[in-house]
Amino acid sequence: MIGPTPRSVGTPPAHRLPRWVLAFLGFAAALAALVFLSPVFGSVRIPWHVVVAIVLHQVTGGAFPTAPCGSPSFLSLYFFESAVTREGTARLLSGLSTSYGARQCAIWTTIAWDARMPPLLLAVFAGAALGISGGALQGTFRNPLVDPYLLGLSTGAAVGAAVLFTFNLAPAQQAAALPLLAFCGGLVPGLVVYLAARGGGRSVETLLLTGVALNFLFSAILDLLLLYRPSSNINVNFWLLGGLGDASWTHDAIVLSALLLGGTAIGLYGRELNILQLGSDVAESVGVDARRVTRRIVLVTTVLTATAVAFTGVIGFVGLVSPHIARRFVGPDYRRVLPVVALVGAVFLTLSWDIAETVISPIVLPVGIPTAFVGAPFFLYLLYRRRGRAVGGPT
Amino acid sequence: MSGAASSGLRADRATVRYGARVAVRSVSLEVTAGELLALAGPNGSGKSTLLRAMVGLVPLADGTISYDGRTVEVQPLRERARTIGWMPQEEEAGENVSLEQYVEYGRYAHIPPFSAAGAQDRRAVASALAAVDLSRFSDRGMRELSGGERQRARLARVLAQESPVLLLDEATSHLDMGHQLDILARVRSIARQEGRAVVLALHDINLAARFADRVAVLSRGHLVATGPPSEVLSSELFAEVWGVVAQLRRDPTSGLPYLVPELPRAARPSRRPGRSAARVHVVGGGGSASAILRRLSDDGFEVSAGVLHLFDSDTVVADELHVPTALEAPFAPLGADSRRRNGELLDTADAIVVAPFPVGPSNLANLHDLLPRVRRTPIALVAPPSGIPWDYADGAGTAAREALLLAGAESLPGVEAVEGWLRGCLLATVPDDGVPTTRANR
Numbered sequence: 084m085i086g087p088t089p090r091s092v093g094t095p096p097a098h099r100l101p102r103w104v105l106a107f108l109g110f111a112a113a114l115a116a117l118v119f120l121s122p123v124f125g126s127v128r129i130p131w132h133v134v135v136a137i138v139l140h141q142v143t144g145g146a147f148p149t150a151p152c153g154s155p156s157f158l159s160l161y162f163f164e165s166a167v168t169r170e171g172t173a174r175l176l177s178g179l180s181t182s183y184g185a186r187q188c189a190i191w192t193t194i195a196w197d198a199r200m201p202p203l204l205l206a207v208f209a210g211a212a213l214g215i216s217g218g219a220l221q222g223t224f225r226n227p228l229v230d231p232y233l234l235g236l237s238t239g240a241a242v243g244a245a246v247l248f249t250f251n252l253a254p255a256q257q258a259a260a261l262p263l264l265a266f267c268g269g270l271v272p273g274l275v276v277y278l279a280a281r282g283g284g285r286s287v288e289t290l291l292l293t294g295v296a297l298n299f300l301f302s303a304i305l306d307l308l309l310l311y312r313p314s315s316n317i318n319v320n321f322w323l324l325g326g327l328g329d330a331s332w333t334h335d336a337i338v339l340s341a342l343l344l345g346g347t348a349i350g351l352y353g354r355e356l357n358i359l360q361l362g363s364d365v366a367e368s369v370g371v372d373a374r375r376v377t378r379r380i381v382l383v384t385t386v387l388t389a390t391a392v393a394f395t396g397v398i399g400f401v402g403l404v405s406p407h408i409a410r411r412f413v414g415p416d417y418r419r420v421l422p423v424v425a426l427v428g429a430v431f432l433t434l435s436w437d438i439a440e441t442v443i444s445p446i447v448l449p450v451g452i453p454t455a456f457v458g459a460p461f462f463l464y465l466l467y468r469r470r471g472r473a474v475g476g477p478t
Numbered sequence: 479m480s481g482a483a484s485s486g487l488r489a490d491r492a493t494v495r496y497g498a499r500v501a502v503r504s505v506s507l508e509v510t511a512g513e514l515l516a517l518a519g520p521n522g523s524g525k526s527t528l529l530r531a532m533v534g535l536v537p538l539a540d541g542t543i544s545y546d547g548r549t550v551e552v553q554p555l556r557e558r559a560r561t562i563g564w565m566p567q568e569e570e571a572g573e574n575v576s577l578e579q580y581v582e583y584g585r586y587a588h589i590p591p592f593s594a595a596g597a598q599d600r601r602a603v604a605s606a607l608a609a610v611d612l613s614r615f616s617d618r619g620m621r622e623l624s625g626g627e628r629q630r631a632r633l634a635r636v637l638a639q640e641s642p643v644l645l646l647d648e649a650t651s652h653l654d655m656g657h658q659l660d661i662l663a664r665v666r667s668i669a670r671q672e673g674r675a676v677v678l679a680l681h682d683i684n685l686a687a688r689f690a691d692r693v694a695v696l697s698r699g700h701l702v703a704t705g706p707p708s709e710v711l712s713s714e715l716f717a718e719v720w721g722v723v724a725q726l727r728r729d730p731t732s733g734l735p736y737l738v739p740e741l742p743r744a745a746r747p748s749r750r751p752g753r754s755a756a757r758v759h760v761v762g763g764g765g766s767a768s769a770i771l772r773r774l775s776d777d778g779f780e781v782s783a784g785v786l787h788l789f790d791s792d793t794v795v796a797d798e799l800h801v802p803t804a805l806e807a808p809f810a811p812l813g814a815d816s817r818r819r820n821g822e823l824l825d826t827a828d829a830i831v832v833a834p835f836p837v838g839p840s841n842l843a844n845l846h847d848l849l850p851r852v853r854r855t856p857i858a859l860v861a862p863p864s865g866i867p868w869d870y871a872d873g874a875g876t877a878a879r880e881a882l883l884l885a886g887a888e889s890l891p892g893v894e895a896v897e898g899w900l901r902g903c904l905l906a907t908v909p910d911d912g913v914p915t916t917r918a919n920r
Contacts, residue, residue: 357579367555369584369639
């Protein structure tokens with residue numbers, strides 16, 4: 084496949100951690116840092132050490148020093164701060180305990196935790212869901228150019244979800260009904276793509292163009308649905324380009340559950356995905372039920388994508404770019420790619436969300452804009468590099 | 479492979495359809511443990527399709543394929559993979575995984591779901607790699623292997639399946655001749671030692687005859703012949719199935735049959751009524767003239783030869799090409815009869831080529847008889863290879879050659895130069911359509 088692969092694929096020396104474990108730990112650390120620090124940014128800037136304190140306080144269920152800010156027992160923060168700036172040390176010496184009032188603290192807590200954390204976590208979970216979906220789909224279709232967005236899965240799911248809003252079907256149980264409807268919407272392109280890929284002998288181009296056609300079709304339906312009730316309180320941009328601003332803890336919980344279930348289900352197919360790279364005939368001859376694996380992966384990625392899309396709208400390119408980054412770090416073995424690609428997707432979408440929030444603050448961009456700015460050129464790069472290769476790459 | 483001793487893979491009136499086209503037509507065939515069956519036939523005869531049907535990848539329109547009484551088509555995939563290994567002719571490039579991991583893919587059906595490869599799997603991978611002589615590359619990436627190494631890796635992957643049946647579709651098509659023979663020999667010894675039943679699709683009928691216990695020949699989906707190579711191979715079969723005229727020979731050491739194809743007739747210039755192709759007489763012996771005879775005949779010249787001794791390999795070639803030849807008894811000095819016959823051929827030839835034959839007292843006359851004809855007919859002497867003695871007539875051979883050269887004969891550096899010289903000296907006689915003609919028609 085495309086994507087630079089490490090020259091040496093042998094086992095590393097015993098005294099060092101394997102490369103893929105290092106990559107996994109590295110991305111996990113980057114993600115943790117992002118989660119701790121991202122609430123700093125936005126229309127209101129909050130000192131970063133306060134954010135860290137608030138997050139620690141909330142995450143540990145209060146075990147960390149009771150008052151998130153203004154408490155004199157901030158020993159750890161003292162070390163953080165003093166290590167970074169002299170000003171911080173001075174501020175600490177001048178009496179941290181009195182520098183921020185309790186009211187200020189409450190406001191910051193509300194902003195950092197109650198307002199900023201749900202979208203941030205949604206970015207983490209949805210990014211992971213899209214990343215792992217992209218990785219699994221690229222493996223299943225033996226094709227480095229597919230992702231849930233380009234195949235039309237995302238837009239289809241958005242149509243399903245939009246039905247709920249435009250017809251005001253069940254306002255009370257929206258959170259639960261949304262993913263279901265989104266899943267139904269995503270099943271249509273999922274099925275078409277599955278049939279197109281199963282036809283055998285079809286080229287990458289056929290598959291991608293099928294996705295493009297479906298994308299246009301579903302975008303049109305989506306527009307139709309959104310225009311059908313122009314008075315209703317629907318943010319068109321949210322659906323077409325993705326938005327995380329409306330996230331709630333409930334949404335996070337639903338996407339996380341889908342991610343855990345779906346991610347585990349896909350993760351169990353690492354070996355099968357490896358063997359599928361040799362073609363479905365060879366895979367079947369060594370005992371892999373290629374059709375069943377493909378069916379299940381398309382189904383599970385549809386669930387994952389639909390659940391994410393139901394709460395984030397259509398976000399493109401996360402599923403396209405992340406697997407390539409993951410492969411670059413861990414090589415072509417899907418048993419390693421799948422866990423790492425989830426982390427990469429999460430980091431990618433979280434960073435994009437930070438950019439969307441800050442780049443022309445206080446206006447928050449649809450998160451699909453920064454992902455497209457990174458993803459579209461990357462897609463072209465892959466496409467032309469692929470064209471340039473005379474041999475290799477399955478078609 | 480215990481318990482496989484009496485078992486085998488059996489096709490019973492197997493028929494495969496692709497839409498309206500019937501690719502395999504009611505083929506009944508059996509291969510038993512320890513046996514190597516070669517499936518031969520021209521391109522598109524249904525070899526690959528039959529193998530795919532045997533491994534259950536193509537549904538049968540009619541008939542059954544079974545192993546040990548169990549129908550292959552309805553076997554669960556994992557169980558089938560432990561029974562039948564299949565190596566396709568082509569396969570997708572795949573990822574740049576290590577050779578070891580690639581071969582381990584063959585163990586898929588042996589490893590329980592959601593488990594890692596165990597000690598037994600690692601042993602099977604190691605012995606499969608050893609069997610194709612790739613053990614030292616086990617850490618290499620698949621993309622870093624050469625084409626031949628990759629093909630051996632694919633064979634190792636199939637061997638690692640440890641299936642009692644192996645279906646190998648053109649297993650050696652990307653290999654050079656050395657590796658081809660090496661791999662086929664290994665496959666045969668694996669079949670023998672481990673009691674595996676092997677079906678080998680081969681388009682090279684001679685390789686099939688050399689290695690297989692039995693040969694099955696497919697033609698347009700039909701099974702037209704099956705049996706031991708010595709019974710199946712014949713010129714008639716080759717003409718019928720491949721559309722190629724070939725001579726059946728027997729390898730003198732092994733006694734195995736092999737076929738030597740002739741160039742298709744269309745490559746020869748057609749003769750027109752009233753005008754025959756220019757005739758070239760070749761003087762040779764001791765195998766020196768074989769290549770010249772063959773080349774000239776292939777290029778469309780009419781050829782004659784003499785004087786040759788019976789059973790000389792030149793004589794065998796001349797006979798095979800249906801070349802008029804002046805013959806003499808083995809090892810006998812050239813007698814009056816053979817020299818007269820040779821003289822007739824010499825006198826009516828448009829050009830004479832002298833092969834670098836070893837000259838001894840018995841055939842010295844072949845050179846002497848040329849002298850009177852130097853002025854009448856263009857004669858070329860192909861120089862003997864340097865460093866190899868050719869004159870066993872106490873210098874009389876060398877003297878005769880020099881006399882010919884002095885009298886105006888041409889000296890050619892090698893066999894390759896013969897055709898150019900002929901075109902040059904027959905130029906005046908070559909009409910627009912490029913077919914050399916005889917003096918008689920000038």
